Amino acid sequence: MAEYGFDTLAVHAGAQPDPATGARITPIYQTSAYVFDNADQAAALFNLQVFGNIYSRIMNPTVAVMEERIAALEGGTAGLAAASGHAAQHLVFHTLMEPGGEFISARQLYGGSVNQFGQAFAKYDWHVRWADATEADSFARQVTDKTRAIFCESIANPGGVISDLEGIARVAEQAGVPLIVDNTLASPYLIRPIEWGAHIVVHSATKFLGGHGNSLAGAIVEAGTFDWAKSGKYPTLTDENPSYHGIRFYETFGDFAFCVAARALSLRDVGSCLAPQNAVLVLTGIETLPLRMKRHCENALAVAEWLARDQRVAWVNYAGLESHPLYPAHRKYCPKGAGSVYTFGLRGGFDAGMNLVNRVRIFSHLANIGDTRSLIIHPASTTHRQLSDEDRIKTGAGPEVVRLSVGIEDVKDLIADLDQAMG
Ligand SMILES: *Cc1c(COP(=O)(O)O)cnc(C)c1O
Secondary structure, X not given: XXXXXXXXXXXXXXXXXXXXXXXXXXXOOOOOEOOOOOHHHHHHHHOOOOOOOOEOOOOOHHHHHHHHHHHHHHOOOEEEXXXXXXXXXXXXHHHHOOOOOEEXXXXXXXXXXXXXXXXXXXXXXXXXXXXXXXOHHHHHOOOOOOEEEEEEEOEEOOOOEEOOHHHHHHHHHHHOOOEEEEOOOOHHXXXXXXXXXXXXEEEEXXXXXXXXXXXXXXXXXXXXXXXXXXXXXXXXXXXXXXXHOOEOHHHHHXXXXXXXXXXXXXXXXXXXXXXXXXXXXXHHHHHOHHHHHHHHHHHHHHHHHXXXXXXXXXXXXXXXXXXXXXXXXXXXXXXXXXXXXXXXXXXXXXXXXXXXXXXXXXXXXXXXXXXXXXXXXXXXXXXXXXXXXXXXXXXOOOOOEEEEEOOOOOHHHHHHHHHXXXX
């Protein structure tokens, strides 16, 4: 469907009326397994000689529509859904890494990813080195012969930092490793990382793609542009696989080999598959992604402008403001909007942050982003609580910091709510 525009793809990509019943909406195929046509077809499916449904841990027709739609919106060759954003990240690294390997990540990250990369992955003997999302050279300085990937968020949580994707992609190119971009905060409506040189895109579809705060989901999209054989660093993709009669994934599946391997090996063995019911909720959300993102960004800018004028506010970290150092990056990478998740600092510090989240009425005090509803959190006392003081400040979550995810309500009501709650 590449000839259609983004808004048309958001409604239609991957879906068609159900061939069995004519149902217009993608049915929820609530089944664990699928009857084989005959013994030969079953054998061919298990050998990966033909594609088809075997068992819902590795594929499901409802989930497949979501995979195809997100891949179309990102401009990739293939997609793979997972139970959550963290599950998607785990599957990507499970496919790429071997024990002893390293990867480089921007340190401006979702707090959960800081833990996943720094602690959970270390148990597999995969080691992260940190760099700065706005300074591509800081990635180049961390490259070693053990580097297997570079990771960043397009717009980084919680600070709304806009990464230098073009510069970071150049470092990945020179190092001969894939660039993985977490595009959760931007969504493909604002930034399509593959156009800037990303090789793999990951999403927490829990956030803006689903958009309504009602389901956990994750996704992986492959650009189809990385040469997995060149360096010999990715044996999962290039070497004979004993669990599929010696198949070589890259040789056999070419520009969608990463997603086939991530599905047929990592998803099969890790088991973090997406339930079809959640896939339908995400699909329904994606239909209005362009409309919602436009409104999210308009509201976010209006709230940021109001905050920037308020005496109780020390600073506003929103790249959509002309005075912000990352305003040029916003104009370059996401001219349609700087997203709707950002932080600001209260002059009153930690206590003022706790007071604010206690007093809001429309904003919900919770640990999520990318909902139609406006959300607020004080990271130092919640999401970033487990980090050391030093790491909290490094990831943009100091004591006075408040994070907003500005929703799609009437913006005058949002401003009035923050005004009364700041006391
Ligand atoms: C929420 C989030 C994740 C993790 O996704 P889950 O769906 O909660 O597992 C990863 N990256 C970013 C940027 C997020 O906001």
